[in-house]
Amino acid sequence: MLKGLGAPQLIGSAAVVIGLGLVSLYSASAVRAELVFGVSTTYLLRQFEGLAIGLAAGTLAALLPLGMLRKLAFVAWGGTTLLLAATLTPLGVQHHGAQRWLGIGGPTFQPLEFAKLGLVLGLARWLSSHDKQLHRARISLGVPALLVSIPAGLLLLQPDFGGAAILVAFTVVLVFVAGARLSHLAAATAVALPSLALIAISEPYRWSRLRSFVDPFADATGQGYQLVQSLLAFGIGGTFGTGIGAGQQKLGFLPEAHTDFILAVVGEEMGLVGVAGVLGLFGLMGVASLGIASRARDSFSMLLATGAGLLLWLQGCLNAGVAMGLLPTKGATLPLFSYGRSSLVVSLIAIGLLLNVARPRASRRSGWR
Amino acid sequence: MKRRRPAVAPRRRARPALMHARRLVLLGVFVLGCYGTLLARAAYLQAVDSEWLQEIAERQGRTTIHLGPLRGDLLDRNRDRLALSATVESVSASPRRIEATEDAARKLARILKRSAARFRRILAGGRSFVWVQRWVTPEEADRVRALGITGVNLHPERKRFYPSRDLAAAYLGFAGRDGVGLTGLELAFDNALRGHPTSIPARRDASGVRLIRFAASPGDRRGASIILSLDSRLQHVAERELDAAIARTGASHATLVAIDPRTGDILALAERPSFDPNLFWTQSPQAFRTRAFVHPFEPGSTLKPFVIAVGLEESAIRPGDRLDCEHGSWQVADHVIRDASPYGELSIEDVLRVSSNICAAKIAEKIGSKRLVAGLRKFGFGRTTGSGYPGEAAGVVRALGKHQVLERANLAFGQGMTATALQLATGGAMLANGGRRVWPRLALRMESPEAGHALDWPSGIGERVLSEATAGTIIEMMEAVVENGTGRRARIPHYRVAGKTGTAQKVVDGTYSKDRVVASFLGIVPARDPRLVIVVVLDEPDPGYGGGSAAAPVFRKVASFGMSHLGRAESAE
Numbered sequence: 001m002l003k004g005l006g007a008p009q010l011i012g013s014a015a016v017v018i019g020l021g022l023v024s025l026y027s028a029s030a031v032r033a034e035l036v037f038g039v040s041t042t043y044l045l046r047q048f049e050g051l052a053i054g055l056a057a058g059t060l061a062a063l064l065p066l067g068m069l070r071k072l073a074f075v076a077w078g079g080t081t082l083l084l085a086a087t088l089t090p091l092g093v094q095h096h097g098a099q100r101w102l103g104i105g106g107p108t109f110q111p112l113e114f115a116k117l118g119l120v121l122g123l124a125r126w127l128s129s130h131d132k133q134l135h136r137a138r139i140s141l142g143v144p145a146l147l148v149s150i151p152a153g154l155l156l157l158q159p160d161f162g163g164a165a166i167l168v169a170f171t172v173v174l175v176f177v178a179g180a181r182l183s184h185l186a187a188a189t190a191v192a193l194p195s196l197a198l199i200a201i202s203e204p205y206r207w208s209r210l211r212s213f214v215d216p217f218a219d220a221t222g223q224g225y226q227l228v229q230s231l232l233a234f235g236i237g238g239t240f241g242t243g244i245g246a247g248q249q250k251l252g253f254l255p256e257a258h259t260d261f262i263l264a265v266v267g268e269e270m271g272l273v274g275v276a277g278v279l280g281l282f283g284l285m286g287v288a289s290l291g292i293a294s295r296a297r298d299s300f301s302m303l304l305a306t307g308a309g310l311l312l313w314l315q316g317c318l319n320a321g322v323a324m325g326l327l328p329t330k331g332a333t334l335p336l337f338s339y340g341r342s343s344l345v346v347s348l349i350a351i352g353l354l355l356n357v358a359r360p361r362a363s364r365r366s367g368w369r
Numbered sequence: 370m371k372r373r374r375p376a377v378a379p380r381r382r383a384r385p386a387l388m389h390a391r392r393l394v395l396l397g398v399f400v401l402g403c404y405g406t407l408l409a410r411a412a413y414l415q416a417v418d419s420e421w422l423q424e425i426a427e428r429q430g431r432t433t434i435h436l437g438p439l440r441g442d443l444l445d446r447n448r449d450r451l452a453l454s455a456t457v458e459s460v461s462a463s464p465r466r467i468e469a470t471e472d473a474a475r476k477l478a479r480i481l482k483r484s485a486a487r488f489r490r491i492l493a494g495g496r497s498f499v500w501v502q503r504w505v506t507p508e509e510a511d512r513v514r515a516l517g518i519t520g521v522n523l524h525p526e527r528k529r530f531y532p533s534r535d536l537a538a539a540y541l542g543f544a545g546r547d548g549v550g551l552t553g554l555e556l557a558f559d560n561a562l563r564g565h566p567t568s569i570p571a572r573r574d575a576s577g578v579r580l581i582r583f584a585a586s587p588g589d590r591r592g593a594s595i596i597l598s599l600d601s602r603l604q605h606v607a608e609r610e611l612d613a614a615i616a617r618t619g620a621s622h623a624t625l626v627a628i629d630p631r632t633g634d635i636l637a638l639a640e641r642p643s644f645d646p647n648l649f650w651t652q653s654p655q656a657f658r659t660r661a662f663v664h665p666f667e668p669g670s671t672l673k674p675f676v677i678a679v680g681l682e683e684s685a686i687r688p689g690d691r692l693d694c695e696h697g698s699w700q701v702a703d704h705v706i707r708d709a710s711p712y713g714e715l716s717i718e719d720v721l722r723v724s725s726n727i728c729a730a731k732i733a734e735k736i737g738s739k740r741l742v743a744g745l746r747k748f749g750f751g752r753t754t755g756s757g758y759p760g761e762a763a764g765v766v767r768a769l770g771k772h773q774v775l776e777r778a779n780l781a782f783g784q785g786m787t788a789t790a791l792q793l794a795t796g797g798a799m800l801a802n803g804g805r806r807v808w809p810r811l812a813l814r815m816e817s818p819e820a821g822h823a824l825d826w827p828s829g830i831g832e833r834v835l836s837e838a839t840a841g842t843i844i845e846m847m848e849a850v851v852e853n854g855t856g857r858r859a860r861i862p863h864y865r866v867a868g869k870t871g872t873a874q875k876v877v878d879g880t881y882s883k884d885r886v887v888a889s890f891l892g893i894v895p896a897r898d899p900r901l902v903i904v905v906v907l908d909e910p911d912p913g914y915g916g917g918s919a920a921a922p923v924f925r926k927v928a929s930f931g932m933s934h935l936g937r938a939e940s941a942e
C-alpha cells in the first residue's frame with residue numbers, strides 16, 4: 001500500500017498546497033490587512049518571508065547528516081522546551097488572553113511549532129535507541145510520557161490545551177509505530193483519556209467551548225459563533241464555491257479566517273471541489289510520508305519521517321476537523337496554508353526532514369540497528 | 370486460553386522491520402480514514418446542508434439600502450426648474466468603533482472646515498450612530514472616504530435644491546432633510562413628488578459596513594414632476610417691485626397675487642420679505658407663511674366692486690341710479706360713518722371711483738343683509754377657494770341679523786369681514802372673465818417619469834356666478850377708478866386698466882387705528898378681454914400711504930411687465 005509513494009508525491013502535493021495556500025491566504029487576509037495596515041498584501045508578504053526562511057531551513061534539514069540530527073535530538077527537544085518555558089517569562093507576548101508567542105521587539109514566533117519538532121526528534125531518538133526494550137512499559141511509555149509531559153505541561157500553563165493535546169497525540173502515534181505493545185498503549189489510553197477529560201472540564205471556558213462544539217447553533221452569536229460562521233462558509237461554497245476572492249465570510253464574519261479557519265475560506269470560495277482537493281493533497285502527503293518512513297534504513301529515520309509526516313497530515317486533519325465542526329475548537333494551524341511564519345517554517349523543515357530520510361544514500365548501508 | 374503468554378512476543382522481536390511496516394500500513398489506513406471522514410463531512414456540509422447554511426448566511430450578509438426616491442422637480446410654466454433633487458452624501462459615525470477619537474476629530478475638522486472641538490463632542494460617548502455632518506460636498510465626501518477611518522461612514526442622501534433661492538420661497542415651500550414636503554406646494558404635491566422609496570439589495574460586512582456604492586444602484590426612481598402655473602419671470606418682477614414698495618412705503622410685509630382670469634392660473638404669488646429655502650433651518654418660520662393663502666385681513670374698499678356687483682345682480686340698484694352721499698358724514702345706529710372727502714349726490718360709478726363709504730353703506734342697505742352676505746359668499750368670500758394649498762384660510766363673512774345695520778354698513782366697505790389676497794384675486798377674476806367661477810389652478814401638469822404618462826389639471830373655470838352684463842358694468846366702473854379716481858397710479862400706457870384701491874384701518878386694541886392700515890389694490894388688465902388680475906397688499910405702510918399711493922404703483926409695474934411678457938399687447942382705444 002505504501003509502495004510507490006515517496007518523495008515525488010510529497011514534493012508535488014506540497015508544492016500545490018503551498019500555491020493554493022498563498023492564493024487562499026491572500027483572499028482571506030486582504031480585507032483584514034487593508035483594514036489593519038492599509039495595505040492588502042501585508043499578510044501575504046509576511047507569508048512570503050516565512051516561505052523564504054522555511055525553504056532555507058527545509059533545505060538545511062534535508063542536507064544535514066541524519067547521524068548528526070540523531071545526536072542533537074535531545075538538545076533540540078531541550079532547546080524547544082526551554083523556548084516554551086520562555087513564553088511564561090516576561091519575554092512572552094500575550095494574544096487573546098494566552099501567552100503563546102515569543103518575541104523581543106520585532107516579529108514574534110510561536111515556540112509550540114518548534115516544540116512539536118523537538119518532541120518528534122526527542123521521541124525518535126529515545127524510541128530508536130531502545131527499540132529492543134519497547135516491550136517494557138517503562139521504556140515505551142514512561143520515558144515518552146516524560147518527554148511529552150514537560151512541554152505539554154508548559155503549554156497548559158500558557159494556557160494552550162489544544163497544543164498540549166496535539167503533543168500527546170504525536171507521542172501516542174510515534175510510540176505505536178515504534179512498536180510498543182498494544183496492551184500497554186490501551187492501558188495508557190485508559191489512564192490518559194479521563195485525565196484529559198478532567199483537564200478539559202476543569203476550566204469553565206474549555207467546558208463551554210466543548211458544549212458549543214456539540215451544538216454550535218444553540219449559541220450562534222456567543223460561544224458557537226466562530227464555528228457557525230465557519231460552517232456557513234462551507235455551506236455558502238456549495239459544490240463549486242463563490243469564486244476565489246468573492247467570499248463574504250472573511251469580511252469580519254469569520255474570526256481568524258486567515259489563520260485557523262482558512263479551510264472555511266477555501267470551502268466558501270472554491271467549494272467542495274477545492275476542499276476535496278486540499279484534503280486529498282494532505283492525505284497524499286500523509287501516505288507519502290509513511291511511504292518514506294517504511295523505506296527508511298533505520299528506526300530513527302523511520303520514526304523521524306513518521307513524526308515529520310505527523311506535522312503535516314495529523315495537524316492538517318485536526319485543523320480541518322475543527323473547521324468543519326468534527327473536533328472541538330482548537331488553535332491548530334493548517335500546515336503550509338494558514339498565515340503564520342513559525343508554522344510555515346516548521347512545516348517546511350518537516351518536509352526537508354522527510355526528503356532527507358528519502359534521500360538515497362550510496363554509502364554505508366546501516367540497516368536496522 | 371490459559372496458556373501463559375511469554376513476556377515478550379518472539380515474533381515481534383525477531384522482525385522489528387516487519388512489525389514497523391505493518392504498523393505504518395495501519396497508520397496509513399488511519400490517515401486515509403481520517404481524510405475520508407473529513408471529505409464526507411465536507412460533502413455533507415457543502416452538498417446536503419448547503420442550502421440551509423446558505424439561507425442563514427444570506428440573512429447575515431445581506432442588507433438593503435433604502436433610498437428615498439429622488440423627489441420630483443417643481444417647474445414653472447416655462448419649464449424652468451424651481452426645485453430639484455440630487456443625491457449628496459452625508460458623513461456619519463459609529464463612535465464606539467472609532468479607536469483614535471482625537472485623531473479622527475482633528476482630521477474631520479480639517480476636511481469639513483469646522484472646529485475639532487465640535488467633532489470631538491460629536492464623537493464622544495461611544496454611541497453607535499451619530500451624524501457627523503450632513504450634505505457634504507462631493508470633494509469633502511471623497512476626502513473623508515480617503516481617510517478610511519474605521520467607524521466613519523458616508524451615506525447617500527437626497528437633497529432638495531432651490532436654484533432660484535428666495536424666488537416664490539413661501540409659495541413653493543420646502544422639503545425637509547428626509548425629502549418630505551413640509552410646507553407650501555412641496556407639501557401640497559408631496560405624494561406625487563415623493564414617489565416610492567427604492568430598495569437596493571447590498572452586501573455588508575460583519576460590522577455593518579455596506580459594500581455597494583450607491584452610484585451602482587439600478588433604477589434610480591423618481592417622483593413625479595409638477596409643472597406649476599407660476600411664471601417665474603413675472604414672479605421675479607413682482608418680488609422686485611414688492612421689495613421696492615417696502616423700501617418706499619415702509620410696509621412690514623407685501624403680498625402680490627397674479628391670476629389669469631381665463632384659466633385660474635396663478636401666474637405669480639409673491640411674499641416679501643422672503644427667505645432662502647436652501648437654508649430653511651436657519652430662517653425665521655414667520656417668513657414661511659404664504660400670507661396670500663393663509664392670512665385673511667379686512668380688505669376695506671377693495672371689496673366695494675363686489676358689493677356693487679351684488680347690488681346690480683340683485684336689482685337693488687341700477688347702473689344709472691344716483692345716491693346721496695350725505696356730504697361726508699352719515700349716522701348709522703349710534704355710529705357715524707365718514708368719507709375721506711364729502712360728496713353730495715353721486716352716480717354708482719362715481720361711488721366706486723371716489724370710494725364713498727357712505728354710499729356703499731346705502732347700497733348695502735338697499736341690498737339687505739341676507740342677500741349681501743349670500744352674494745359675497747357667491748364670489749368665494751368666507752370659504753376657501755378650493756386650491757388645495759396647505760393651510761388655506763377661508764376668511765370670515767358672518768351672517769347678519771335684522772338689527773345689525775352697523776355691521777351691514779361696515780361690510781359694504783370691507784370691514785367686519787376678512788378675506789385673503791387670493792380670495793380678492795379669484796373674486797376679481799370672476800368679474801374679469803364675465804362672471805364665471807374661478808378656482809385657482811396651482812399646477813398645470815404632473816409628469817411621472819416611471820410610467821411615462823402625464824396628467825393635466827383642468828382649467829379652474831366653473832359655473833356662472835353673475836351675469837355677463839353685471840360683470841361688464843363693474844369692469845367699466847373699475848376702469849373709471851383707474852382713469853379718473855383713487856387708482857390713477859395704476860394707469861398703464863396703451864392699456865385699459867380696471868381697478869379698485871383699498872386702505873383698510875387695522876384694528877389695534879379693539880378700535881380702528883388711524884395710522885396702521887392695510888393698503889391694497891385689485892387690478893384687471895386689459896379691461897376688455899382681461900388677461901391678468903393682480904392683487905397687491907401692503908401691510909402697515911408708513912402713515913399717509915394708502916391703496917392708491919402705495920399698492921397701485923406696484924400693480925402698474927408688474928402688470929405692464931406682465932402684459933409685454935405675456936405677449937398680449939392690446940392697444941388702448
